[in-house]
Amino acid sequence: MAEPLIDPALVEAHNRQAAEALAQDYEALSRSLSRRGIDSEAILARVSALEIAVPSWGVGTGGTRFARFPGPGEPADIFDKLDDCAVIQQLGRATPRVSLHFPWDEVADMAAVKARGEALGLGFDAVNSNTFQDQPGQALSYKFGSLSHADAAVRAQAVAHNIDCIRKGQALGASALTIWLADGSNFAGQSHLARAFERYIASVAEIEAALPDDSWLLLLEYKNFEPAFYATVVQDWGSCLLAAQAVGPRARCLVDLGHHAPSTNIEMIVTRLIAAGKLGGFHLNDSRFGDDDLDAGSVDPFRLFLVFNELVDAEQRHAWDEAPALMLDQSHNVTDPIESLMLSADAARRAHAQALLVDREQLSHYQAQNDVAMAAETLRGAFRTDVTPLLAEARRRAGGAIDPVGAYRLSGYRKAAAARRPQSTGSGGGIV
Numbered sequence: 056m057a058e059p060l061i062d063p064a065l066v067e068a069h070n071r072q073a074a075e076a077l078a079q080d081y082e083a084l085s086r087s088l089s090r091r092g093i094d095s096e097a098i099l100a101r102v103s104a105l106e107i108a109v110p111s112w113g114v115g116t117g118g119t120r121f122a123r124f125p126g127p128g129e130p131a132d133i134f135d136k137l138d139d140c141a142v143i144q145q146l147g148r149a150t151p152r153v154s155l156h157f158p159w160d161e162v163a164d165m166a167a168v169k170a171r172g173e174a175l176g177l178g179f180d181a182v183n184s185n186t187f188q189d190q191p192g193q194a195l196s197y198k199f200g201s202l203s204h205a206d207a208a209v210r211a212q213a214v215a216h217n218i219d220c221i222r223k224g225q226a227l228g229a230s231a232l233t234i235w236l237a238d239g240s241n242f243a244g245q246s247h248l249a250r251a252f253e254r255y256i257a258s259v260a261e262i263e264a265a266l267p268d269d270s271w272l273l274l275l276e277y278k279n280f281e282p283a284f285y286a287t288v289v290q291d292w293g294s295c296l297l298a299a300q301a302v303g304p305r306a307r308c309l310v311d312l313g314h315h316a317p318s319t320n321i322e323m324i325v326t327r328l329i330a331a332g333k334l335g336g337f338h339l340n341d342s343r344f345g346d347d348d349l350d351a352g353s354v355d356p357f358r359l360f361l362v363f364n365e366l367v368d369a370e371q372r373h374a375w376d377e378a379p380a381l382m383l384d385q386s387h388n389v390t391d392p393i394e395s396l397m398l399s400a401d402a403a404r405r406a407h408a409q410a411l412l413v414d415r416e417q418l419s420h421y422q423a424q425n426d427v428a429m430a431a432e433t434l435r436g437a438f439r440t441d442v443t444p445l446l447a448e449a450r451r452r453a454g455g456a457i458d459p460v461g462a463y464r465l466s467g468y469r470k471a472a473a474a475r476r477p478q479s480t481g482s483g484g485g486i487v
């Protein structure tokens with residue numbers, strides 16, 4: 056039995072105030088869906104099963120390249136972070152697992168982290184390595200790269216760190232390692248483009264060979280730019296796919312929604328990776344310009360819906376053996392991270408629910424007839440459906456809050472955390 060950090064009586068009382076309105080709204084939605092031949096209970100069951108992992112780094116306050124403005128009651132270590140993640144799960148009931156990042160979440164006793172997670176009712180998702188920063192006491196610098204570095208000794212150090220992350224993931228009961236590589240060059244001529252990519256693939260192959268068993272996956276992230284602005288080694292889905300294919304079946308591509316140029320058709324990339332059997336997972340967030348790391352669905356919810364639309368379509372076509380893993384990857388600079396993460400998980404479930412409402416037979420028919428207006432309208436009609444009551448009802452039935460942000464604010468959790476946790480003073484710039 057998970058240890059609740061927010062008084063269940065408070066959540067219950069808060070829910071009671073909203074229960075009648077929710078019952079009416081859910082009933083009205085069910086009736087309107089039923090007129091479209093859709094069983095709201097079937098959609099609710101599917102949505103309730105959608106799980107999204109929370110990034111441990113997401114519960115801290117992020118920053119821009121220029122500054123970081125710490126928030127009150129920021130978590131000081133992985134144990135505080137787990138507490139915040141447990142609050143997100145207790146109220147939202149969509150995020151039962153946490154994705155750890157090493158060495159940020161380093162502690163000597165990983166078993167204690169696992170035990171604390173278990174006590175809070177949390178499991179562990181993909182672990183993340185970090186060769187994009189130098190750590191105190193590190194023998195060799197990553198200033199000029201890590202897994203693709205020109206110097207074999209630096210590559211070996213980066214490979215060893217990734218293997219160490221796998222071992223930590225094993226101790227936690229995780230079954231995937233995500234690698235994001237900041238390697239690349241800022242000046243033409245700085246690095247040999249072809250050889251750097253070959254070195255990256257060779258390093259990843261060494262890491263892949265250290266995976267414990269077939270249940271483990273290696274999720275490779277790509278990113279179009281930053282911090283290498285001239286040529287990032289794994290800058291797009293094409294490079295990522297080439298690498299995943301070269302490394303083997305357990306290597307898959309991870310699509311971070313923010314890692315594309317504005318207006319890139321990400322849903323099309325998703326279909327291509329599915330076709331290649333290489334879509335491993337997502338880092339969900341939103342952006343206007345680059346890797347803004349804003350809350351999922353906050354800028355362009357239609358785009359998020361279109362991604363989920365392809366996932367639902369692929370699932371119904373039996374286009375994969377294993378559904379891609381869903382994780383949030385956001386940086387919260389001006390909001391309370393707990394609120395942002397709860398809202399983002401809700402946005403993901405909303406997009407999923409709307410995608411489940413698409414009448415795919417009708418869509419295929421209009422596509423075959425080249426009836427463009429009605430094909431587009433079929434998709435838009437699903438997107439326009441307000442599934443808010445269905446999402447709230449799913450949470451209520453799972454023991455969560457009808458209004459998670461409202462219950463969270465009422466609980467005073469942040470204020471209490473600020474009183475017991477030392478105020479973070481770090482104000483330097485940084486992307487995380």
Ligand code: PSV
Pocket residue numbers: 112183235276278311338346384486487
């Ligand atoms: C890089 O921008 C990234 O998306 C990778 O997933 C990192 O691990 C994460 O953000 C945190 O910096």
Ligand code: MN
Pocket residue numbers: 235276311338384
């Ligand atoms: Mn990411």
